Amino acid sequence: MADEGMQSWKTLALGCAMTEPGSSKRFNTGDWRSGRRPVTDREKCIKCGKCYILCPDMCYSPDPEAEGYYLWDSFYCKGCGICIHECPKDAISWQDEKEEDTHGAACGS
Amino acid sequence: MARRVGLEVSLACSEAVKLCNVDVVAAYPITPQTHIVEHLSELVADGHLDAEFVPVESEHSAMSACIGASAAGARTFTSTASQGLALMHEMLFIASGLRLPIVMAVANRSLSAPISIWNDHSDIMAERDVGWIQVFAENGQEVLDLTIHAYKVAEDPRVLLPVAVNLDGFILTHVIEPIEIPDQAEVDAYLPPYTPQMRLDIANPVSMGMVGVPEVYTEARKACLVALEGSYEVIKEHWEGFAQHFGRRYQPIETYQAEGAETLFVTMGSLGETCMTAVDQMREQGQSVGQVRIRLWRPFPVDDFVEAVKGAKRLVVIDRALQPGSASGPVATELKALLYDRGIEMYVANFVAGLSGRDVTRADFAAMAQRVEAAQAAGQPMTCEMWGVKE
Numbered sequence: 084m085a086d087e088g089m090q091s092w093k094t095l096a097l098g099c100a101m102t103e104p105g106s107s108k109r110f111n112t113g114d115w116r117s118g119r120r121p122v123t124d125r126e127k128c129i130k131c132g133k134c135y136i137l138c139p140d141m142c143y144s145p146d147p148e149a150e151g152y153y154l155w156d157s158f159y160c161k162g163c164g165i166c167i168h169e170c171p172k173d174a175i176s177w178q179d180e181k182e183e184d185t186h187g188a189a190c191g192s
Numbered sequence: 193m194a195r196r197v198g199l200e201v202s203l204a205c206s207e208a209v210k211l212c213n214v215d216v217v218a219a220y221p222i223t224p225q226t227h228i229v230e231h232l233s234e235l236v237a238d239g240h241l242d243a244e245f246v247p248v249e250s251e252h253s254a255m256s257a258c259i260g261a262s263a264a265g266a267r268t269f270t271s272t273a274s275q276g277l278a279l280m281h282e283m284l285f286i287a288s289g290l291r292l293p294i295v296m297a298v299a300n301r302s303l304s305a306p307i308s309i310w311n312d313h314s315d316i317m318a319e320r321d322v323g324w325i326q327v328f329a330e331n332g333q334e335v336l337d338l339t340i341h342a343y344k345v346a347e348d349p350r351v352l353l354p355v356a357v358n359l360d361g362f363i364l365t366h367v368i369e370p371i372e373i374p375d376q377a378e379v380d381a382y383l384p385p386y387t388p389q390m391r392l393d394i395a396n397p398v399s400m401g402m403v404g405v406p407e408v409y410t411e412a413r414k415a416c417l418v419a420l421e422g423s424y425e426v427i428k429e430h431w432e433g434f435a436q437h438f439g440r441r442y443q444p445i446e447t448y449q450a451e452g453a454e455t456l457f458v459t460m461g462s463l464g465e466t467c468m469t470a471v472d473q474m475r476e477q478g479q480s481v482g483q484v485r486i487r488l489w490r491p492f493p494v495d496d497f498v499e500a501v502k503g504a505k506r507l508v509v510i511d512r513a514l515q516p517g518s519a520s521g522p523v524a525t526e527l528k529a530l531l532y533d534r535g536i537e538m539y540v541a542n543f544v545a546g547l548s549g550r551d552v553t554r555a556d557f558a559a560m561a562q563r564v565e566a567a568q569a570a571g572q573p574m575t576c577e578m579w580g581v582k583e
């Protein structure tokens with residue numbers, strides 16, 4: 084096993100506490116996705132905000148440049164598919180991870 | 193000056209907690225622990241103890257509240273027994289994993305089914321591997337002493353682990369004994385106020401109870417293991433300090449008439465006192481018997497035990513809990529493994545006795561010794577036998 088990201092037990096903080104606030108910002112949970120990502124088709128989107136409200140990882144945020152639309156965050160999206168299931172207009176669909184994403188923006192990295 | 197009073201052992205435990213000046217008590221009443229928390233709630237209500245008493249709705253919540261309070265830097269106490277301890281189970285790992293110096297008195301009692309409120313060690317043996325320091329008292333004075341010592345050890349920056357003080361339900365909890373209660377000043381001189389090494393503090397934020405991904409979990413557990421093993425020296429050091437302050441001396445393994453004895457009984461908890469009188473009686477009759485008493489159960493004091501049993505021909509290990517599906521009871525299993533590791537060949541007989549408060553008398557000990565000697569002479573193993581089962 085490669086020891087990337089590993090730390091000696093001697094240097095862990097007491098009780099394995101995290102002593103640096105906000106460190107989860109660096110924790111790329113987006114790499115848990117297995118091969119596909121949700122992509123929004125703004126042609127179909129009616130700006131209802133359901134994806135924004137219902138994503139359990141708060142991956143959608145209001146697009147400051149296009150009012151009513153949402154940006155998607157590749158850094159935290161785990162590919163659960165809830166947004167796809169909940170979108171009333173089937174505006175969100177899976178796209179193969181390798182394909183270029185044209186609507187989303189990775190804002191965490 | 194310390195005063196010597198006749199006191200129910202449960203109340204002596206509460207008095208010890210009061211002398212330790214705890215900040216938070218969170219507990220749920222359960223027989224035979226009830227008097228401990230009942231008295232503590234009175235002490236708080238009457239203004240004798242300046243603490244927060246949290247009357248939680250379950251033992252799971254009791255341990256959770258203690259974890260929260262301890263994480264915030266408070267000196268905390270709880271107490272439970274049997275089903276209550278079982279209900280705490282998952283939280284016990286969290287208390288030790290987060291390195292929180294909580295002290296808990298366990299009024300040892302059997303587990304259902306069938307329902308039993310009486311004493312044995314089934315409850316704590318099911319929590320053997322939760323990463324807590326675990327000590328056993330044989331009488332009321334020891335309950336008071338071990339409780340004070342528990343805070344001294346738990347809060348030592350070299351340890352920072354929770355401690356369970358085990359006292360046998362009813363046999364100790366509900367018995368009035370002469371107990372020497374030290375002065376507040378004496379306890380204060382031994383046990384300074386708690387200085388947390390890390391706590392939940394808005395000015396200095398930390399997160400406790402984080403996810404331990406596979407790259408971290410093993411190391412996190414290793415750190416806890418090392419702390420538990422390392423606590424051994426600190427426990428001994430603070431028992432030494434206790435002897436200097438209060439004049440009563442404790443050891444990880446204690447012996448009675450063990451020197452040169454061919455047969456050694458191994459006991460843990462209050463049964464040890466009956467065993468001592470049985471040893472006296474058997475010695476009067478010319479038998480070569482002695483006793484080894486396990487005071488510190490976790491971390492197990494391997495070297496002390498090996499030293500104590502050196503030269504004996506046989507051990508008669510009394511377990512107060514079954515280990516279903518295993519060859520022997522939990523204590524005997526432990527001892528056989530460590531003897532094997534050290535290459536020490538010794539005849540180890542095991543009895544599971546005194547389940548659910550069933551009396552184990554001096555005559556029982558004598559009969560056990562006789563049976564074991566006969567079995568060994570006949571070349572038969574005595575891997576484990578439930579003592580006194582009515583066929």
Ligand code: SF4
Pocket residue numbers: 121137138139140141142143155159160161162163164165166167
């Ligand atoms: S797939 Fe799941 S995690 Fe990703 S954006 Fe949709 S709801 Fe959020």
Ligand code: SF4
Pocket residue numbers: 123127128129130131132133134135153169170171172173174175
């Ligand atoms: S749920 Fe669908 S329609 Fe509603 S805002 Fe999101 S993408 Fe647009």
